[in-house]
Amino acid sequence: KAGVTQTPRYLIKTRGQQVTLSCSPISGHRSVSWYQQTPGQGLQFLFEYFSETQRNKGNFPGRFSGRQFSNSRSEMNVSTLELGDSALYLCASSLGDRDGNEQFFGPGTRLTVL
Amino acid sequence: AQSVTQLGSHVSVSEGALVLLRCNYSSSVPPYLFWYVQYPNQGLQLLLKYTTGATLVKGINGFEAEFKKSETSFHLTKPSAHMSDAAEYFCAVRKGIGNQFYFGTGTSLTVIP
Numbered sequence: 001k002a003g004v005t006q007t008p009r010y011l012i013k014t015r016g017q018q019v020t021l022s023c024s025p026i027s028g029h030r031s032v033s034w035y036q037q038t039p040g041q042g043l044q045f046l047f048e049y050f051s052e053t054q055r056n057k058g059n060f061p062g063r064f065s066g067r068q069f070s071n072s073r074s075e076m077n078v079s080t081l082e083l084g085d086s087a088l089y090l091c092a093s094s095l096g097d098r099d100g101n102e103q104f105f106g107p108g109t110r111l112t113v114l
Numbered sequence: 115a116q117s118v119t120q121l122g123s124h125v126s127v128s129e130g131a132l133v134l135l136r137c138n139y140s141s142s143v144p145p146y147l148f149w150y151v152q153y154p155n156q157g158l159q160l161l162l163k164y165t166t167g168a169t170l171v172k173g174i175n176g177f178e179a180e181f182k183k184s185e186t187s188f189h190l191t192k193p194s195a196h197m198s199d200a201a202e203y204f205c206a207v208r209k210g211i212g213n214q215f216y217f218g219t220g221t222s223l224t225v226i227p
């Protein structure tokens with residue numbers, strides 16, 4: 001089975017721009033979660049989608065949004081980029097239908113905001 | 115809310131020495147517990163998980179962890195460190211289906227030759 005894929009792997013944007021990141025989960029996985037990883041803050045949970053519905057949401061401003069499509073692929077959008085948005089954005093997929101389901105992570109998208 | 119505490123953001127061990135990475139969680143109900151490893155410029159990879167049953171869990175690469183409910187701990191150990199074990203390690207907890215994962219802040223493991 002192919003793993004979780006994220007595109008693009010690297011992005012450079014300037015302040016004020018917007019960006020869309022994409023995540024393709026493992027086949028059969030219906031849950032997709034997004035995390036922001038920075039050296040000082042560790043992994044910060046953004047949101048989780050399950051069967052096209054947002055199931056959980058972290059404490060991020062409304063500039064961060066996401067969606068999930070019927071094939072479970074997910075996109076994350078960040079509008080009006082700020083310097084502090086520079087981070088590694090990780091996507092994780094899971095079957096999502098049982099308590100002990102683990103998450104499988106993609107390699108991440110490295111976003112740099114100038 | 116769940117929380118996960120990893121004591122020691124940086125741990126150094128000599129090659130061949132015992133590896134012990136600490137994880138404590140706060141939970142009102144027995145959670146599901148996970149350890150992940152992250153190598154540079156990569157995503158996280160599952161090392162092991164505890165769901166139910168045996169409290170001593172064995173994972174990949176010789177790692178194991180023991181769930182101790184009375185201590186609310188899930189420490190990760192490996193009897194003999196290898197150079198390839200140098201990485202960032204994350205403990206995570208999940209209360210149950212429909213709930214998000216909560217990750218600790220990570221422990222960077224350095225292995226000294």
